[in-house]
Amino acid sequence: MNGAARQPQLLLAGGGHSHVLVLRQWALRPQSRPASGSVTLVSRYPTSLYSGLVPAVVAGLATLESARIDLKQLCQQAGVRFLQAEITGLELGPRQLLLQGGERLAWDILSLDVGAITPAPADDAMAVKPLEPFLAWVNALPAAAPLRLRGGGASAVELALALGRRGHPCRLLLRGPDLALGSPAANRAGERLLAAAGVSLERNGSHQGAADLACTGSQAPPWLAACGLPVQPGSGRVLTETSLAVQGQRGVFAVGDCGLVAAQPRPAAGVWAVRAAAVLATNLERSLAAPPRAVPPMAETPLALRCWTPRRHALQLLGDSGAGRPDQQPRALALWGPWVLGPTTWLGGLKHRIDRRFMDGFQGWIPPK
Numbered sequence: 421m422n423g424a425a426r427q428p429q430l431l432l433a434g435g436g437h438s439h440v441l442v443l444r445q446w447a448l449r450p451q452s453r454p455a456s457g458s459v460t461l462v463s464r465y466p467t468s469l470y471s472g473l474v475p476a477v478v479a480g481l482a483t484l485e486s487a488r489i490d491l492k493q494l495c496q497q498a499g500v501r502f503l504q505a506e507i508t509g510l511e512l513g514p515r516q517l518l519l520q521g522g523e524r525l526a527w528d529i530l531s532l533d534v535g536a537i538t539p540a541p542a543d544d545a546m547a548v549k550p551l552e553p554f555l556a557w558v559n560a561l562p563a564a565a566p567l568r569l570r571g572g573g574a575s576a577v578e579l580a581l582a583l584g585r586r587g588h589p590c591r592l593l594l595r596g597p598d599l600a601l602g603s604p605a606a607n608r609a610g611e612r613l614l615a616a617a618g619v620s621l622e623r624n625g626s627h628q629g630a631a632d633l634a635c636t637g638s639q640a641p642p643w644l645a646a647c648g649l650p651v652q653p654g655s656g657r658v659l660t661e662t663s664l665a666v667q668g669q670r671g672v673f674a675v676g677d678c679g680l681v682a683a684q685p686r687p688a689a690g691v692w693a694v695r696a697a698a699v700l701a702t703n704l705e706r707s708l709a710a711p712p713r714a715v716p717p718m719a720e721t722p723l724a725l726r727c728w729t730p731r732r733h734a735l736q737l738l739g740d741s742g743a744g745r746p747d748q749q750p751r752a753l754a755l756w757g758p759w760v761l762g763p764t765t766w767l768g769g770l771k772h773r774i775d776r777r778f779m780d781g782f783q784g785w786i787p788p789k
Contacts, residue, residue: 428457428708431517431527432500433507434534435463435491436676437470441697442704444781447497452701457708460501462517462525466492469551472775478558479582479741481750489782507534510647512669529671529707531700532658536638536677536688541570545634548575554633564588571635572599574738574755577610579635584617585741585748591620593631598623601738603758610738613753613763617744638688640678652680657688663725664700671707675700684730691734694778699728733757737771 432439439461446453473487495502506520510530517525538547546557561567566589569580577599580590592599592614599607614621640656650659650667658674659667659682666672667682674680675696677688686692703725736755740763742748751763752771761767 428528429526430454430457430459430529430704430708431525431531432459432461433517433530433532434676434678435461435465435468435489436533436535436678437468437693438675438697438700439531439533440468440489440491440494440782441694442701443494443498443500445697445701446499447494450499452705453499454705454708457528458501459499460503460525461491461495462503462505462507462519463491464504464506465552466490466502466504469555470775470779471551472771472778474551474555475578475582475739475741476772476775477555478579479585479743481585481741484555486779486783489779494782507641507643509643510649512648512672515671529704530673531704532644532666532672532674532678533676533693534641534644534678536640536657538634539636539639541631541634541636543630545570545631548579548633548635549638558583558586561588567591567633568593568631569633569635570631571637572596572601573635573637574601574736576635577601577614578738578741579633580619581613581617581739581743582741584619584743589618591622593625594621594623596624602736602755603760605758605760606753606755609753609760609763613738613740613751617740619743638677644674644678649674652682652685655680655688662727662729663703664696664728665703665725673700673703673707681728681730686730686734689734689736691736692730695730695734696728699726702726737767737774739768739771742768 467488470487473482476482477484477487492502508520509518515527538549548554564587568591569576570593572594583590599610601607601610645651645656657680660674660679664673666674676693733756738753740751742750749765750768751765752767753763754761754767
């Protein structure tokens, strides 16, 4: 009797893009909130950084505050409990989330959106992820200090250009002969942007070479694999079904940079996290209607979970922060699979409008009461 009366517990682990969009949906449309159960968001920080604005913050084109989403306020507006804590692990058997300091949180439904980290550099290079300590490092740099960035992907290119706009001469250290922007055309366009901004390239080096900043891809936090969840070798991203439910784990979901739809793998990028949010919100609500502890282990969920098939390609706008331009007007490249457009100031303006529209959804609205 007591077990049947207990409210199911939904834990949102991490304040990534998918989770903040789910919270915003619940705040804007209270009728879409789960009809039953207690919901808690756990995050190490009281705010979440919108990654799309990070290069602009580094370049001095946007303030840090303009890129922050207030998680505590958003949770209050969504009717969700907020807990600031560092997540250290997960126990699948007793269904408990482990926190720094020894505290444990029980859950019936768990959603993981804990982001990613930059693989630990072998030298003293600063890791670009997590973003909060990286931005503190940028602010502490001596003026005009030359910097060596290890990496050749979009993050490395955008940050080299942003740091150049900030006044730091930059050099990119590439492991191979080319950039890694997804296609030969994109690589050539990226090299032209870097050359115009005075960023030099050092090709065919080692990832162990001395660098100041490491932009060498991302990996999911190691505790996800350590707890026994199925993960992709190398990246450590948790493997899910198209419903975003973790393979072989009822009542556990994974999204954003820490999750990967096994049948439709896509690179870690904010655009996929944004598009997955609506599906996640629906499936969390449906799962709460029949949490695993409330029904026999092999019973079917009464409401079928919604499936999500990400598109093969997503539009990526790579900004140059106006580095190396006499008028300092930011431009952008548009990347779509093998196709490239730009760079143009119009695309730079489009990127700015998209980023501002996303943030205005959190900073410029009053939720219904």
